[in-house]
Structures are given as C-alpha cells and as structure tokens.
Amino acid sequence: MAKRARLIYNPTSGREEMKRRLPEILQRLEYGGLETSTHATIGEGDAAVAAADAIDRGFDVIIAAGGDGTLYEVINGMAEKERRPPLGILPVGTTNDFARALGIPKHWEFAVDLILQQHTRKIDVGKVNQRYFINIAGGGSMTELTYEVPSKLKTMLGQLAYYMKGLEKLPRLRPTELSFVSKEKHVHEEVMMFLICNSNSVGGFERLAPDASLSDGLLDVFILRKCNLAEFIRIVSSALRGEHMNDPHVIHFKTQSIQVTSPDYVQLNLDGEFGGTLPCTISVLPDHLHIFVDESGTSTYK
Ligand SMILES: Nc1ncnc2c1ncn2[C@@H]1O[C@H](COP(=O)(O)OP(=O)(O)OP(=O)(O)O)[C@@H](O)[C@H]1O
Numbered sequence: 001m002a003k004r005a006r007l008i009y010n011p012t013s014g015r016e017e018m019k020r021r022l023p024e025i026l027q028r029l030e031y032g033g034l035e036t037s038t039h040a041t042i043g044e045g046d047a048a049v050a051a052a053d054a055i056d057r058g059f060d061v062i063i064a065a066g067g068d069g070t071l072y073e074v075i076n077g078m079a080e081k082e083r084r085p086p087l088g089i090l091p092v093g094t095t096n097d098f099a100r101a102l103g104i105p106k107h108w109e110f111a112v113d114l115i116l117q118q119h120t121r122k123i124d125v126g127k128v129n130q131r132y133f134i135n136i137a138g139g140g141s142m143t144e145l146t147y148e149v150p151s152k153l154k155t156m157l158g159q160l161a162y163y164m165k166g167l168e169k170l171p172r173l174r175p176t177e178l179s180f181v182s183k184e185k186h187v188h189e190e191v192m193m194f195l196i197c198n199s200n201s202v203g204g205f206e207r208l209a210p211d212a213s214l215s216d217g218l219l220d221v222f223i224l225r226k227c228n229l230a231e232f233i234r235i236v237s238s239a240l241r242g243e244h245m246n247d248p249h250v251i252h253f254k255t256q257s258i259q260v261t262s263p264d265y266v267q268l269n270l271d272g273e274f275g276g277t278l279p280c281t282i283s284v285l286p287d288h289l290h291i292f293v294d295e296s297g298t299s300t301y302k
Pocket residue numbers: 010011012013014015041042043044045046065066067068069070071073092093094095096151154155272273
C-alpha cells in the first residue's frame with residue numbers, strides 16, 4: 001500500500017514559490033510512491049496545529065514546505081506526540097538555516113527526490129519550557145530583531161530585510177543582567193546576548209558554533225559579555241569568520257540543560273520566532289525527530 005504523506009506549506013514563504021510549484025511537486029511525490037494531500041497554512045500557529053492533526057490522523061510522513069518559521073511550527077506540532085513520523089523538508093523560505101545544516105537541497109526537485117529516497121537521520125531537538133527549537137534559542141537585545149521584520153518586507157527583500165533591521169537596531173543595544181545555571185557552569189553577569197545552539201547553521205553565522213552537532217545530545221552555549229558598540233561590532237565580525245571562540249568577551253560551553261533567569265523582562269527568540277520570556281529551562285531531547293536526508297551525504301543546500 002502506498003504511504004500517505006501530509007504536505008504542510010506556507011503559501012507566502014520566500015517569494016511565494018509553493019504557489020507556483022505545487023502541481024509539479026505533488027506529481028513527483030505521487031510518482032515516487034507517496035500519496036500526498038496538502039494543507040496550506042493560513043497564518044501564525046496554523047502549521048503547528050496542522051502537523052499535530054496529521055499525526056492524529058495517521059499520516060506516515062509529514063512534509064514541511066516553507067522557511068525556518070514554518071519548520072519551527074511543524075516541529076512544535078510534532079514534538080509532544082508519542083508517534084512522530086519522519087519529516088521531509090522543502091526549503092522554500094527566505095531563511096532555511098535548518099535545511100542548510102542538514103544539507104537538504106534548495107532546489108525543489110532535488111529536495112523532493114531526497115524525501116522519496118526514504119533515508120532518515122535522527123536529530124536532537126531543543127526544548128524551552130513547553131516550546132521546541134532545532135537551530136537556536138537566544139535572548140538579549142540583538143536577538144529580538146528577527147520577529148520585528150514584517151513578513152511582507154521579508155517576501156519582498158529576502159535576507160536583506162534582516163540586515164537592514166539589524167543595523168537600525170545597533171544604537172539601541174544595551175546589556176541585560178542574566179543568570180545561567182547548568183551542571184557545567186554558573187554565570188551571573190551583564191550580557192549583550194546569549195545564543196544556545198543545537199546546530200551549527202545560524203542565520204548566516206555558519207562558523208558561530210563550528211563543532212555543534214544535531215546528534216551529539218548537547219547544546220552549545222554562547223554568552224556575549226557586556227561591551228561597548230565598537231567591541232560589539234568587532235566581535236560580531238570575528239564571529240562571522242569563526243574567530244570569536246577565544247575572545248575574552250565570549251563565554252562558551254556545552255551542556256544538556258541550562259536554566260536562564262533575569263530580574264528584567266527578557267524575550268526569547270527560538271529559531272527566529274518569538275519564544276516567550278524568561279525565566280526558562282533549556283534542554284536537549286536527544287534523537288527526538290527523524291528527518292529525511294541524503295544517504296550518500298553528498299547533497300548540499302543549493
Ligand atoms: N497564509 C499565511 N499568510 C501570512 N503569514 C503566514 C501564512 N501562513 C503562515 N504564515 C506565517 O509566516 C511565517 C514565516 O514563514 P516562513 O518561515 O515559512 O517563511 P519565510 O518567508 O522564509 O520567512 P522566514 O524569514 O521567517 O523564514 C510563519 O512563521 C507563519 O506564522
């Protein structure tokens with residue numbers, strides 16, 4: 001019997017590619033043995049509901065088509081379920097950090113073929129209170145910018161919208177008093193921001209956590225200590241080159257679980273989306289999801 005897949009797609013992702021490609025994608029999946037029905041998301045939170053619903057209805061495979069925002073929602077819809085079918089990804093968004101981290105091709109035909117090959121990889125999932133992430137959890141003034149970029153602007157300008165928003169934000173940078181408690185380390189000081197990485201592919205900063213692995217059962221914690229604007233710019237540019245690890249302003253360690261608290265109001269950013277506020281406990285759920293990836297390990301995000 002043919003397997004049944006549920007394709008959950010965001011019609012507004014990227015430059016609205018799914019709207020144009022859907023008939024061809026469905027045909028290719030069908031020929032490849034996946035009987036596929038679709039759910040077009042209608043707004044925020046809908047992909048999470050659709051993914052949970054698809055599991056309850058017994059689908060064998062879930063496919064998320066969109067950017068990191070859609071994927072984040074689909075994973076949140078799946079993570080608390082006992083049965084978690086394998087997940088395929090069609091990276092058609094503006095930012096596809098996660099697909100990049102797994103070497104999932106950007107071209108839709110190759111991405112569909114990869115799902116049809118049915119080779120999966122187990123990956124860790126990050127958990128923050130009752131929410132889940134795959135790439136990164138962050139907090140502090142810089143990390144608040146991603147959900148301030150309006151979706152319409154993203155559709156028009158793509159990645160550039162983030163950088164414009166980031167520059168606009170620089171003069172408003174301020175440190176926050178934070179406490180981090182984990183088995184490995186306790187930190188209590190004023191910090192500019194913190195990033196807790198599950199993968200090594202973070203918004204164009206591929207060298208931020210060079211040895212972070214999606215399968216090591218650990219999170220990579222980066223804390224940027226209080227600094228001035230000039231130092232901040234210098235450290236961010238050295239992070240782009242992967243030369244930040246020995247900077248005295250940067251604290252780095254690995255852990256399975258960490259508690260983060262602050263006397264201030266601090267928002268959390270999970271995979272680029274608003275993820276609630278502090279306090280929180282951030283932990284890793286080892287091998288929590290099965291994702292379709294390239295068996296030979298040769299395909300790249302292109
Ligand atoms: N029909 C819709 N109209 C508008 N927004 C939607 C719709 N469906 C889903 N969304 C929202 O769009 C957000 C961004 O989606 P997604 O990440 O797939 O696209 P993107 O263009 O790559 O943007 P991002 O830069 O966040 O990756 C999702 O978090 C979701 O809440």
